[in-house]
Amino acid sequence: MAAAVVRVCERGLLRRSSALRAFGSPLRRSSSAGGGLLLSLHRRGVLKDSFPENAAQDRLPQLLQSTPQTVYCGFDPTADSLHVGNLLAIIGLLHFRGAGHHVIAVLGGATAQIGDPSGKTSERERLSVTSVEANTQTIRESIQRIFTNHEMYFHDSGRTLGTATVLNNMSWYKSWGVVEFLSEAGRHLRMGTMLSRHSVQARLKSPDGMSLTEFTYQVFQAFDFHHLNQTRGCRIQLGGTDQLGNLMSGHEYIQKVSGEDVYGLTIPLVTNSMGDKLGKTAGNAVWLNRDKTSPFELYQFFLRQPDANVEGYLKLFTFLPLAEVESLMKLQREDPGKRLAHKRLAAEVTKLVHGKEGLESAKRCTNALYHSSVRALEEMSDEELQELFREAPFHELLLEPGISVIDACRLVSAIPEGPRGYQMVSDGAVWINHTRADKPEQVLVPKLHVLSNGLTLLRVGKRNYYIIKWLGL
DSSP states (O other): HHHHHHHHHHHHHHHHHHHHHTHHHTTOOOOHHHHHHHHHHHHTOOOOOSTTTTTIIIHHHHHHHOOOOEEEEEEOOOSOOOOOOHHHHHHHHHHHTTTTTTTEEEOOOOOTTTTTOOSSSSSSOOOOOHHHHHHHHHHHHHHHHHHHHHHHHHHTTTTTTOOEEEEEEEEHHHOOOOOHHHHHGHHHHHHHHHHHHHHHHHHHHSSOOOHHHHTTHHHHHHHHHHHHHHHHHHOOEEGGGGHHHHHHHHHHHHHHHTTTOEEEEEOOBOOOTOOOOOOTTTTTTOOTTTTTTTTHHHHHHHTOOHHHHHHHHHHHHHOOHHHHHHHHHHHHHHHGGOOOHHHHHHHHHHHHHHHHHHHHHHHHHHHHHSSSHHHHHHHHHHHHHHHTTTTTTTEEEOOTTOOHHHHHHHHHSSOHHHHHHHHHHHHHHEEEETTTTOOOTTTTOBBBBOOOEEEEEEEEEETTTEEEEOOOO
16 A cells, blocks of 8 residues: 555656656746746756746746745755855855845754755764754855855846845754644645655665654755745745755645645756766865865866866856857867866856955966966965965974075975985975975075065975975064
């Protein structure tokens, strides 16, 4: 009997999904502002699916045109920073805000302690309350920074900008008791539908199965939407395609409680050239917080994208008009060596995430590292230099009269003691501020060996960097 229920529910979900794959076609017949926004986002690739079935045809475009609407998207603070994979969801909110709608980023201070089973083969490691609170604070700061950068650098001042709010769902769960919450929320959701969700089915068939805690995640997701609908008038939820089941749970809940029409929109899960999802890949994550991924590293990540990804990423991750993207790609094809599209992509994303100063920092670091620019080195702060050479030892030393090249090398243990180290300098293995320093006894010269910002970048061999901050200048 349970299997039959699951099959019926799955067929229902498939019918809804197939209707949504024609997302763009009905919108082409709509000249409304709401239809224009949805069509534009579809053409950019920012929107993938919507529900219920007729949402993309008439009601949702009309709703967006009638009055400013409230749109929300959730982010669980399971790490101390969001990553590039989360950026598209924020950009989706910003497109709606730029069109005059109000947006809410909901941080899952409560749901992060439950754990979203979507896309997971085993249960997430449980986070302490302290960790979740710390993660929530850093992610809040990151999202607010991106909201501010969008308003400062990317919004057309001639258009009305909607409000942007960051909330923590713990604020509305902390007053609930377990029995009270289950009595209120549980009665509005059906077990057959909940069991049919792909995320649940995948976990039930896995060797570890699924805990009751994880199973209730969709209940909290549904209640979040209901709460925002009741308190903020929110009728639209954004989420990744892997969140489709959770979005549908919210729609079902609100329909049963109030009968109000609400809508879900999904954004695609962006993948790299290998087909892997952009996110917290082990050892290869690109984060949105500077202390984990510097502006330079973020800039280089997009600058180094394969040619095949660039046009799609320009549409997804920037606010450039589609006509400008097309013109930029034409210039790129005419002179691929200039990599104009790559540079514009990297610059636009870095400015959105880290602001104008972050972009300037990324360019200084690029010039210092790849163009051997002494001027760029001289303009860099201690923080930028440490970001650029994250693995390089950083030393603060007193600059005393008569310190030589070999003295500096030995003070930071960059060369072996004795004749071997002396010979390495003589043989040209040491570079100071991008200039070969092959005279061991030469006294350090201001502007050459010690820059005006008090820094010295020492390199031994091809990859061994040492940063010296001189004191007493």
